[in-house]
Amino acid sequence: MDSRKCTECGEVLIGRADKKFCSDMCRNAFNNRQSGEVSNSMRRVILALKKNRRILAGFIESDKKKITKKTLLETGYDFNRVTHFYINKKNQVYRFCFDYGFVEFEDGWLFLVSDKVNAESGTASE
Ligand SMILES: [Zn+2]
Structure with a gap:
């Protein structure tokens, strides 16, 4: 049996099988970081360089x-x-x-x- 963990903090998850985060706080923290790392304009520049x-x-x-x-x-x-x-x-x-x-x-x-x-x-x- 595999215990699922919060993508953000690693806390063991209880509940729905498709749950990825233990709380809204963790979900927001994760999403903010993802979008902050590479903005769309950065992505365009990187694509052009590639x-x-x-x-x-x-x-x-x-x-x-x-x-x-x-x-x-x-x-x-x-x-x-x-x-x-x-x-x-x-x-x-x-x-x-x-x-x-x-x-x-x-x-x-x-x-x-x-x-x-x-x-x-x-x-x-x-
Ligand atoms: Zn969490």
């Missing part, structure tokens, strides 16, 4: 590391969504979405990289 990452990963996995900015735009890549920047020793700015990023050259070409280490390659070795 989409960007998936696009970059797709090119890199098919060994297309040098593409035009136009090509990337055509995939629906959102250039406004960036997780962080990385500047290498040549002062080239890489724009990352999680572990994938790219550097943009003046002639409209982008060089894609899969992490910070790769972004550093091509510079003078230490």
Whole structure:
């Protein structure tokens, strides 16, 4: 026989089989925390970043590391969504979405990289 417990506080539950909380207080506390952690606007940003990452990963996995900015735009890549920047020793700015990023050259070409280490390659070795 399995004893059910309150999702919020762990108190053993007595009563209806579909009961998840021991009290309204626990239910409210749980729901407030759930909705507070990731708001809808945060979720949209995270989705956009994940989409960007998936696009970059797709090119890199098919060994297309040098593409035009136009090509990337055509995939629906959102250039406004960036997780962080990385500047290498040549002062080239890489724009990352999680572990994938790219550097943009003046002639409209982008060089894609899969992490910070790769972004550093091509510079003078230490
Ligand atoms: Zn409880």
